[in-house]
Amino acid sequence: MRVAVLISSRGSNMQALVRACEAEGFPAEIVTVLSNNPDAGGLEFAASHNIPTKVINHRDYENREDFDAAISEYLTEQRVDLICLAGFMRLLTAEFVNKWRDRIVNIHPSLLPAFKGLHVHERAIESGARFTGCTVHYVRPEMDDGPIIAQAAVPILQDDTPDDLAARILVQEHRIYPLALKLIAERRVKVHGSVAKIIDASEPDTSLINPSEDN
Ligand code: GRF
Secondary structure, three states: OEEEEEEOOOOHHHHHHHHHHHOOOOOOEEEEEEEOOOOOOHHHHHHHOOOOEEEOOHHHOOOHHHHHHHHHHHHHHOOOOEEEEOOOOOOOOHHHHHHOOOOEEEEEOOOOOOOOOOOHHHHHHHHOOOEEEEEEEEOOOOOOOOOEEEEEEEEOOOOOOHHHHHHHHHHHHHHHHHHHHHHHHOOOEEEEOOEEEEOOOOOOOOOOEEOOOOO
16 A cells, blocks of 8 residues: 655654555555645655655645645645655645545544544643543544544553653554555545444454554
């Protein structure tokens, strides 16, 4: 499976995906890392791992439609099967998302459908919830919406700052994004309406990752 990873800044999730794909026998290959931001730190990492990088700067386009069309054209040229959004900070048009329906996934640092949008960690702490986490999901035109592929939960501790919580969640992001990619590349994720089901998944036992990492 030919994968494009879209980033806007440091790209630590992209790095986790690259490392996973480098493992012997992993069923996906990252064929390009694309950024809207020419200064994204992650570009250097990708280049150092011999992955072609591309910058399509949104500032060079008059509107969202033209920017998205340029991305779509590039990804089509690269014969990309799956797009992984990894800290890509541009909203994509419904046209783009529908064109790539079920071939575009995102990672979000909360247990969706809770805490969509921005300032997620502050809002999770302020809510008084005891747990939050992260979610890999198929992308739909509405922000942070779409069938859930994998989630991991982490506790919110009493004295957590947003940065503490972000760091605890990030560790889990780096586990579930490669897991989700593997399941998709193995063609084991089937979308039924708003729900994604995993074929032959081992049920989570005491693990806070669903589906379990044994997959
Ligand atoms: C991650 O927390 C991800 O969940 C969110 O943006 C952040 C990107 O971090 N969508 P990185 O660039 O992958 O390090």
